[in-house]
Amino acid sequence: MAVYFLSDAHLGSDDPASEKVKLKKLFAFLEMVRRDGEKLYILGDLFDFWFEYKTAIPKQHLRVVFKLASLVEAGIPIHYITGNHDFWLGDFLSREVGIVIHGDRIEATEQGKKLFLIHGDGLSPADWKYRAFVRFPLRNRVAIALYRLLPPDWGIPLAKAVSSRSRNHTSGRQQHFLKDYETFAEKKLGEGYDAVIIAHTHEPVFRQFGNGIYLNTGDFYNHFTYGRLADGILSLESYA
8 A cells, every 4th residue: 555645736727638638647646546545645736726715616626626535435535735826725625525634734654654744835945035925925814814705706717817827927936946945855854754745846856865755746737746655665756
């Protein structure tokens, strides 16, 4: 049995043809998890945008929600670490689907390995502008409550447009911070973790340090990469 780690599919971000390819590979991946998975960790940004109203969710992603629900019903726990495109997750996925929702980082022990998992937005010290002007204000409960005052047919398209512009603006910028992510991982490994698993950069990385492993899950719309822990061995895989 294996533990799987997936991130950054950004569902809903591409043209219809590209989304069709992405969904086909994602559903095949989830079927693989069903066959030999004991647990699935989603390290954020599965959706390019997700916002919940009290009585509405984005209908575009219902097929994916149903697929995730079928895994939970099959006895495979799913843990969801929120990213910078889906940190407005409410309680729908936990209440109706059974997914365990976390903040942007957690500690876990799997197959005898002590893991530190984080989405990673704003992690680089050089990314202070993002932390000051985007990350913390948008996670504010008051901001979320105010946004819910917009009708869903206004709020969801508006947020999707902003999400798309934000992604295009920061595209490639994370590559300048890759060394910072490695430095962060090495420091956390020094705290006693066996592996540090990060997402967000869309750049798949598997690096062995003297005291553990740094794995970046990459993305699931360009590289189609993911992490896999089986028999105590962590690896970076690609779903071709």
